[in-house]
Amino acid sequence: RWLFDIPPEKIDVVIHPESIIHSMVEFVDGQVVSQMGVPDMCGPIAYALSYPERLEAVMPRMDLAKIGCLNFRPVNRAAFPCLDLAFEALKGPEDAPCVLNGANEVAVQAFLDGRIGFTQIPQIIRRTVETAAGRGLSDLDDVLAADRRARDTAAILLDKAASNGLSTSTETQNEARNV
Structure with a gap:
């Protein structure tokens, strides 16, 4: 939505176990072009940051025969x-994808730290987006503020989850909204 002005309805996702193809674009004639590389996002990120230039030797060479x-x-x-939460965020308020990303990072870290179960990750993300999203983004400061708001809100929700189990209580969401 932000980088290429593509509506969410035109975005599809498939599971690709080898993690070689990082993106694909289907054109109006049905032809598909893909961006392939070793399973490491450093290459695509470097290209996105240096576009239209390409940085030399960012990634090891790919051996298609070996793959x-x-x-x-x-x-x-x-x-x-x-x-589904990501697609909802794309259709939601302008800051929702940023809030979702910040909440995801906090929730995944809480799982890795043993603070929540794996199935609680989407619950924390959903409640954070419901609570913290809804503002516009006009510059980098707004993006950073949305990320900070998401992380703070997710932390409050995680603290409540640790003491009461996950709750959708108005009190918890109101406390998180005050972040």
Whole structure:
């Protein structure tokens, strides 16, 4: 939505176990162009940051013969509920994707630290977006503020989850809104 002005309805996601293809674009004639590289996002990120220039030797060379086959399968959305949250954020308030990203980073770290279960990650993200999103973005300071608001809100929700279990109580959401 932000980089390429593509509506969410025109974005699709597939599971690609080899993690070689980082993006694909289908053109009006049905042809598909992909960006492939070793399974490390440093290359695509370096290109995005240096566009239209390309940085030399950012990534090791890819050996397609060694990789062999490329596989794809549809996403089981019940097994990956955060994907639907991401699409909802794209359709939501301007700051919702930024808030979702900050909440995701906090929730995943809480899971890695053993503070919450894996299935609680989408709950924390959803409640953070519901509570903290809804503002416009006009510059980098707004983006950074949305990220900070998301992280602070997610932290409050995690603290409440630790003491009471995850709650959708008005009191918890009101406390988080005051961040």
